[in-house]
Amino acid sequence: MRKWDQTWGFRVFAIGNYLFLTAIALLCLLPLLNVLSVSLSSSYAANANLVKLWPVDFTLKSYQLIFSRKEIHDAFVISIERTVLGVLLNNILTVFMAYPLSKSGLRFRGRNIYMWTIIFVMLFNGGLVPTYILVKDLHLINTIWSLILPGAVPIFSVILMMNFFKQLPNEIEEAAFIDGASYWKSLLYVIIPLSMPVIATVTLFHFVAHWNDWFSGLLYMNDLKNYPLQTTLQTVLKGADIKSLEDAKNYSDVSSRTLRSAQIFVTTLPILILYPFLQKYFTKGIVLGSVKG
Amino acid sequence: MLLLFLFNIVPMYGILIAFKDFIPSKGIWNSPWVGLQYFDFMMQLPDVWLVTKNTIIIAGLKILLGFPVPIIVALLLNEIGRSWFKRTVQTIVYLPNFLSWVILSGLILDVFAVNGGLVNSFLKFFSIEPIYFLGDNTYFRSIIISTDIWKNFGWGTVIYMAALTSIDPSLYESAIMDGASRWKQTLHITIPGIVPIIMLTAILSMGNILNAGFDQIFNLYNPLVMKTGDIIDTYVYRVAFNDANWSLSTMVGLIKSVVNSLLIVTGYWMAYKWTDYRVF
Numbered sequence: 001m002r003k004w005d006q007t008w009g010f011r012v013f014a015i016g017n018y019l020f021l022t023a024i025a026l027l028c029l030l031p032l033l034n035v036l037s038v039s040l041s042s043s044y045a046a047n048a049n050l051v052k053l054w055p056v057d058f059t060l061k062s063y064q065l066i067f068s069r070k071e072i073h074d075a076f077v078i079s080i081e082r083t084v085l086g087v088l089l090n091n092i093l094t095v096f097m098a099y100p101l102s103k104s105g106l107r108f109r110g111r112n113i114y115m116w117t118i119i120f121v122m123l124f125n126g127g128l129v130p131t132y133i134l135v136k137d138l139h140l141i142n143t144i145w146s147l148i149l150p151g152a153v154p155i156f157s158v159i160l161m162m163n164f165f166k167q168l169p170n171e172i173e174e175a176a177f178i179d180g181a182s183y184w185k186s187l188l189y190v191i192i193p194l195s196m197p198v199i200a201t202v203t204l205f206h207f208v209a210h211w212n213d214w215f216s217g218l219l220y221m222n223d224l225k226n227y228p229l230q231t232t233l234q235t236v237l238k239g240a241d242i243k244s245l246e247d248a249k250n251y252s253d254v255s256s257r258t259l260r261s262a263q264i265f266v267t268t269l270p271i272l273i274l275y276p277f278l279q280k281y282f283t284k285g286i287v288l289g290s291v292k293g
Numbered sequence: 294m295l296l297l298f299l300f301n302i303v304p305m306y307g308i309l310i311a312f313k314d315f316i317p318s319k320g321i322w323n324s325p326w327v328g329l330q331y332f333d334f335m336m337q338l339p340d341v342w343l344v345t346k347n348t349i350i351i352a353g354l355k356i357l358l359g360f361p362v363p364i365i366v367a368l369l370l371n372e373i374g375r376s377w378f379k380r381t382v383q384t385i386v387y388l389p390n391f392l393s394w395v396i397l398s399g400l401i402l403d404v405f406a407v408n409g410g411l412v413n414s415f416l417k418f419f420s421i422e423p424i425y426f427l428g429d430n431t432y433f434r435s436i437i438i439s440t441d442i443w444k445n446f447g448w449g450t451v452i453y454m455a456a457l458t459s460i461d462p463s464l465y466e467s468a469i470m471d472g473a474s475r476w477k478q479t480l481h482i483t484i485p486g487i488v489p490i491i492m493l494t495a496i497l498s499m500g501n502i503l504n505a506g507f508d509q510i511f512n513l514y515n516p517l518v519m520k521t522g523d524i525i526d527t528y529v530y531r532v533a534f535n536d537a538n539w540s541l542s543t544m545v546g547l548i549k550s551v552v553n554s555l556l557i558v559t560g561y562w563m564a565y566k567w568t569d570y571r572v573f
Contacts, residue, residue: 024366261399
């Protein structure tokens with residue numbers, strides 16, 4: 001024990017600090033708990049506003065109802081399909097793009113041109129309408145590819161990975177070359193196995209991005225049955241849209257409150273399940289991404 | 294071999310970059326030129342100035358008010374000795390960051406609901422009349438800003454915590470030898486230790502002054518709060534998809550894009566100049 005740990009001033013500070021931080025943590029947790037409890041309560045209790053942080057009249061009815069609905073079932077499948085395909089494509093393209101760019105201009109002529117293109121593209125994009133028109137002209141509307149292809153090369157990940165490749169010791173790759181490996185072989189058997197931490201990190205970035213994206217679903221899908229989960233949820237929430245003060249007053253009386261809460265929770269669930277892993281790797285990823293020379 | 298590799302890669306990102314960006318000339322090719330007509334039109338629209346003002350106010354306040362929060366939380370967490378407590382708090386405050394604004398807006402709509410929302414139940418306890426927070430121009434911006442800070446401060450906290458762990462422990466040891474109190478240590482070692490990263494975050498956040506958060510506002514706003522809540526991005530969306538005025542929408546988006554790029558370039562240039570931070 002160090003000396004100042006014993007002083008009264010410090011103890012008061014420490015207790016205050018614990019309390020304050022606990023309060024902050026609760027502030028982040030309570031709204032979620034509230035929604036969870038509402039979703040697990042009977043609709044009578046929810047409408048009578050009896051539910052605070054603990055379910056009242058515990059029931060799984062709203063969940064049963066949600067899973068029996070075809071559109072939500074479909075949306076779930078689309079979301080999973082899109083996330084798996086999207087993450088796979090993102091990862092492959094990120095590696096393929098970051099690898100040559102991590103080489104110096106001497107090894108890879110034209111590197112600077114690509115680098116500037118990337119920077120330009122990152123800073124400046126065509127905007128909503130031109131992007132939409134392009135996707136339409138390519139006949140991607142209403143296909144799952146409209147959700148995946150426009151964001152297929154995540155530039156942030158490319159830069160992150162490029163920086164990681166750069167700081168790998170050169171000698172390892174040189175040794176592989178002396179043993180007769182080509183660039184492809186070296187990438188596959190030397191670089192990629194060494195880069196698992198950064199690959200795990202970007203995989204999670206891509207996973208969260210794909211799972212959470214709702215806007216491209218809204219934009220590129222004309223048919224409700226093609227909506228991914230987040231977009232379905234979005235339309236449900238916006239469906240209770242508020243046009244007047246009267247609507248606003250009624251909004252929370254809608255008997256579908258428990259249903260809505262349950263749907264929010266179902267949409268959140270995959271993230272919550274993966275969260276323990278996510279958190280660890282994201283922390284790493286942020287450190288990789290931000291605290292570099 | 295290098296050549297082979299090159300030829301495999303080049304067409305690939307040629308195509309993919311085109312997906313992201315080089316589109317404007319494509320479908321527009323056959324349409325007639327109108328010159329700067331839409332630019333002039335835009336400049337005369339009162340809505341455009343309103344949304345620009347809203348955007349800057351909302352984004353500016355988000356940056357300004359959201360900036361110190363993670364620093365303070367990180368410093369306070371740093372004072373905690375018990376690592377399980379530290380980890381738990383860190384994990385929990387980081388959680389909202391992983392949820393989409395769709396989910397969070399569902400949550401927020403429920404928490405701030407007039408009947409039975411947590412906040413209004415709480416107010417009722419003090420016998421205050423229920424307030425319709427999300428439909429009231431006086432409260433809408435505060436809600437947007439505070440919920441944004443709430444969602445994002447965990448992320449910042451993690452960055453600053455990472456920066457804190459990279460401070461050389463021997464500095465503390467020598468400070469203790471010199472009899473520095475805990476407070477003095479924080480003042481003279483901890484804070485100077487994270488100043489570079491604070492500077493960096495500050496400079497880079499400058500590029501966001503025109504990004505007030507489409508996802509968030511699109512999911513939370515409603516016609517009642519257009520006056521204070523409508524921002525450039527939501528306006529562009531509405532003009533394009535509700536009014537079908539594609540050219541105008543593109544023009545507004547383009548101007549935003551240009552200004553944004555300039556801000557970001559300036560930000561990165563300043564970051565390079567002052568903190569020696571380089572992305573490439």
